[in-house]
Amino acid sequence: MQYLSTRGGIQPISFTKAVMMGLAEDGGLLLPRTIPRIDSQTLAAWKDLGYAELAFEVMSRFIDDIPASDLKALINRSYTSFDTPEVTPLVHYGNLHILELFHGPTLAFKDVALQFLGNLFEYLLGKSGEVLNILGATSGDTGSAAIYGVRGKERIRIFILHPHKRVSPVQEKQMTSIMDGNVFNIAIQGSFDDGQAIVKEIFSDIEFKNRMNLGAINSINWARVLAQVVYYVYSCLHIARHENDGSLTFSIPTGNFGDIFAGFIAKRMLPEGSIRQLVLATNSNDILARFVNKGDYSLGKVVQTSSPSMDIQAASNFER
Template sequence: MRYISTRGGIQPINFKDAVMMGLATDGGLLLPESYPQISRQELDQWRSLSYPDLALRIISPFVDDIPVDDLKGLIQRSYATFNHPQVTPVVHRDGVHILELFHGVTLAFKDVALQLLGNLFEYILAERGERLNILGATSGDTGSAAIHGVRGKKGITIFILHPHGKTSPVQALQMITVGDANVHNIAIRGTFDDCQNMVKALFNDLQFKEKYSLGAVNSINWARVLAQVVYYFYAWLRVTDEGDRPVCFSVPTGNFGDIFAGYVAKRMGLPMGRLLLATNENNILTRFVRDGDYSLANVVATVSPSMDIQLASNFERYLFHLYDQDPGRVRAAFAELRECGRISFTPAEMEQVRADFCSATVDQAATLETIGSFNRETGYLLDPHTAVGVRAALDLLPSDAARVCLATAHPAKFGEAVEKAVGTPAPVPGSIAALAGMETRCTVMDADLEKVRQFVVEHVA
């Protein structure tokens, strides 16, 4: 399996090089040249597999440069850190299936990918005798999951940028209470888009990237998307075990990585309906699906902060497929975005988009109402991001389908919003309660690219 760039400027590379490159050296995102096809017969044979064994079946066709026994060990070690034997269990409540993705070390879906990515980094670095300086941006959950995926690992230093005061308090504490010497937190006075743009700018400075051995943990890293593909298959196998019926997934969406993993699963042959793309008020992607309007707007702070994003990095991967894998068309689209603040689409392209996705915007009032009503009716407590997906699913998806809603975080990570919705605090797991009073370490700075660059230079190992 070889990997290519959405912008067409690199020669095909192998999986390990794709993991280490992160963002392609031409500024594009990496994708496999093709997708393995999974037959219905294979799917039925996989029903009894454990999550790690299923992950090996799905991931291994994409990885032909790591011995299968080594890959199996990396996968098993990654998911041994989860606190549920099924890793991503599915529970049924009030006509929807909740795919619980929050049983990892930081209680968010990012752990599913970043525990594996951290182990892949360590494996490849040890093999090559190299070091890596990870640079990432987070709207809340990626940062803590990335930090916990690589803290204390040999050969790795990590720098995470997050918008100062715009994550939940728990999200911030999960990052800034990590005292390992290889961890550096940078709080930026600005938005997540400011953080992400600066990270991309440093990666696009190829001389700087090479000199300081920069690596990516954001979902611009293909390995993260690949790891997330697995739980779509796992959920499908759980909800179709009592008969064959349509399956639809509802995905609360910010940076488009999680829902793109579902798109990849569908391209691999997983039977499903249109993916439901659920947004909060930062709804550039909903405007795109519904109206063909992909135009930038100001970021609005909401009770679902991990979705407070306008410019979704992984959207470029989808565009590459929408444009029939034409890198010239991708480059032209992003030139238009830089010059005009928007991307325009043909009627034929929008017809394809609407065949792939449906979409809904769920505002803060509806989000809080959904947390409250769902809790009263079912006893189940949703976090605000998951509530966006559940509300959209109940409104848009057919009731005769298996409606699978991705639960992206434990409700205790967003305690203020949950308490406002239900009137009582969310139960606090011990790992979160232990954060109170811990020593913190974080550097606050303006959204100044050169200041961030200098900080990295001064703190690389």
């Protein structure tokens, strides 16, 4: 599988190079050249797989430069930190189904991807012998989940920028109470968008990025999105076992557009009709809803709300 930039300025690269590059050198985001399709027969054959087994089947279609046995081991190790073997269990209330994404070590849905990405970084760095400096910005949940994904790992240092007094108290404590020597928290004046702009500007300095061996752990990293595709496929399989109508509508709280984009990839992969619709749920920072409903993508001022992880105006993954 080859990966390309949304801006067309780099040559095709492999999955592992895409993971280590994070943000493409032309400033774009990386995407697979093609989206693998899953036919109905293959999907039916997956119906009894456990979560880690399903994750391997989905992710291996995008990863062809890591041996299958190593990829399986990475995935299995990543989900042992969850408090249920189902990893993302579904709870049923009539015709509503709630996908529980809070069973990881920080209770954030981003644990699903960041436990895997932390182990993936460690595996790739063990092969190369390099040291990686991870730089990321957070509105709360990415920071704590990223830190828990890489804390204590050799060859990795992580630097997380968060907006001062604009993340939840729990997530601030989760980030700033970690004393591992490879974890560095930096509070900035401003919003998440300001932090994200700093990260992108630093990554755009290619000489500095290469010299410092910078890596990305925000959802600009394709591996983050890929790991989240799995639970959409898992949901479709799980519902199909309980209902005749397997066509689902997902309502997805959306800030940086990464999670709903993972749902879009799953929709493209699965047989037509498996996912009927993706509903973009937002708060007062409604730039994405305005674009979908009115075609208006003008940036506004970030409004501080009771859902700080969604207090974003410039949604990076929308470029994808």
